[in-house]
Amino acid sequence: xxxxxxxxxxxxxxxxxxxxxxxxxxxxxxxxxxxxxxxxxxxxxxxxxxxxxxxxxxxxxxxxxxxxxxxxxxxxxxxxxxxxxxxxxxxxxxxxxxxxxxxxxxxxxxxxxxxxxxxxxxxxxxxxxxxxxxxxxxxxxxxxxxxxxxxxxxxxxxxxxxxxxxxxxxxxxxxxxxxxxxxxxxxxxxxxxxxxxxxxxxxxxxxxxxxxxxxxxxxxxxxxxxxxxxxxxxxxxxxxxxxxx
Numbered sequence: 001x002x003x004x005x006x007x008x009x010x011x012x013x014x015x016x017x018x019x020x021x022x023x024x025x026x027x028x029x030x031x032x033x034x035x036x037x038x039x040x041x042x043x044x045x046x047x048x049x050x051x052x053x054x055x056x057x058x059x060x061x062x063x064x065x066x067x068x069x070x071x072x073x074x075x076x077x078x079x080x081x082x083x084x085x086x087x088x089x090x091x092x093x094x095x096x097x098x099x100x101x102x103x104x105x106x107x108x109x110x111x112x113x114x115x116x117x118x119x120x121x122x123x124x125x126x127x128x129x130x131x132x133x134x135x136x137x138x139x140x141x142x143x144x145x146x147x148x149x150x151x152x153x154x155x156x157x158x159x160x161x162x163x164x165x166x167x168x169x170x171x172x173x174x175x176x177x178x179x180x181x182x183x184x185x186x187x188x189x190x191x192x193x194x195x196x197x198x199x200x201x202x203x204x205x206x207x208x209x210x211x212x213x214x215x216x217x218x219x220x221x222x223x224x225x226x227x228x229x230x231x232x233x234x235x236x237x238x239x240x241x242x243x244x245x
Contacts, residue, residue, distance in 0.1 A: 001033040002142040004099075004131045005195035009203040012120040017105050023210060026123035027100035027203035029195060030134055030227070033143070035095060041194040047090050051083055058189055059197040061204045088217045091201060097134070098202055098225045101126045101240045102210045111243050120153075121160045125169045126240050128181065130227060132172050135180040144184040147196050154186050210241060 009025040011018070031040065045055040052070065063069040074080045101123035109116050128144070135142045144161075148154055161184040168174035187193055205219035226238030235241075 002030060002131070002135050003033045003036050003195065004028045004030045004127070004142065004144045005036075005193070005199040006124075006127065006144060006146040007196060007199035007203050008120065008147075009207045010105075012118060014105055014109050014116055014119065017109070021207070021211070022104060022106045023102055023207050024105055024119035024123070025100055025102045025203050025207050025210070026120060026127060027098065027199055027206060028127050028131070028144075029096045029098055029199045029202055029225075030131060031096040031195070036195045040094060040096075040198065043090060043094060044194045044197060047086060051086065056192070058192050059201060060189065061200055084217075087201070088221060091198070091218065092221045092224070094198065096198065096225060097227045097238070098222055099127050099130045099227050099238055100203065100206050101242065102206060103242045104210075107243050120157070122242070124157070124160055125164065128164055128177060129169050129172045130237070132177060132180045134227065141179075142181045144181060145193065145195060146184060146186050147199075148186045148188045157184075157186065206239070 006026060006028045009027070010021055010023045012024045044059070048055045048057055048059075052073070057070040060069070064071050064074065067074045074083060103119040103123060105119060108119065131142060131144065146157060149157075164174070165178050166174055168177060187196065189196065201218070202222050202225075205216065205222050209215055209219050209223075223234075226234045228234055229237045
């Protein structure tokens with residue numbers, strides 16, 4: 001069974017566009033369920049024990065960057081260097097594929113105006129399609145795990161998932177989605193789920209890259225993990241940037 005863990009970067013609200021980060025990104029990491037519950041979870045727990053002495057801490061990019069919520073020790077330059085070196089090694093060695101949709105909100109709103117679709121829901125359509133394509137190759141079934149946000153947004157996500165199962169997407173019929181993905185579950189960050197933490201670590205370097213900022217080692221790792229076409233193409237297969245030029 002395949003599983004895709006989802007996380008986001010940026011605000012999906014088109015009424016609020018940050019000129020410093022005018023993006024919304026929904027990213028997913030795809031892997032086998034057995035791998036997610038076994039080797040992935042074990043590897044993240046081993047990393048946490050080595051770095052912090054326990055496994056209760058949740059890897060969250062915002063907390064890591066701001067040295068808060070258990071990551072205060074990262075204020076020490078030597079420890080921070082060791083942390084990122086080990087984290088990059090961990091991310092490179094794990095077995096997963098990355099799919100992501102990046103939406104330039106200012107361009108999206110400028111092109112479509114009041115008809116512009118909600119970036120989260122638009123991105124979800126695209127990632128569900130790619131997940132279905134991967135599942136087709138293995139003739140198995142899949143599940144999607146998304147991170148809980150707030151009751152209103154979670155309800156919107158549940159309705160969007162229901163709509164996908166009824167209406168399908170531009171390139172995937174509803175029956176194909178129903179046959180390949182049997183559930184979308186919403187889980188809280190505090191549940192300490194390894195796959196959701198990996199998805200969190202993946203989306204930020206994608207955002208920096210799309211904005212044209214200097215690439216770091218984490219981007220080079222993610223770039224190696226993107227879902228690809230049989231000819232090795234990433235654009236449109238592992239990474240979709242909207243609106244298209």
